[in-house]
């Protein structure tokens with residue numbers, strides 16, 4: 134991967150450990166590194182935003198963290214469709230917005 138400038142944390146490391154970060158299972162030191170990277174790296178920020186919306190979507194559907202694999206893959210498929218079809222930020226479903 135290439136960016137505008139080098140980061141102390143590699144994009145592949147950020148993306149590989151994104152769930153640790155999202156789940157707040159990451160040590161504070163690493164968390165700060167990730168925050169810094171995500172702030173500066175728009176591809177990682179975009180990916181982080183997508184994963185965050187998947188998490189919210191799944192939480193809303195199930196009300197708990199024990200998500201069935203098939204639901205998760207459905208949600209991920211939907212995110213893929215969003216990524217493939219749109220360059221812009223993820224928008225909530227108009228029909229589902231409270």
Ligand SMILES: [Zn+2]
Nearest residue numbers: 144147174177
């Ligand atoms: Zn990055």
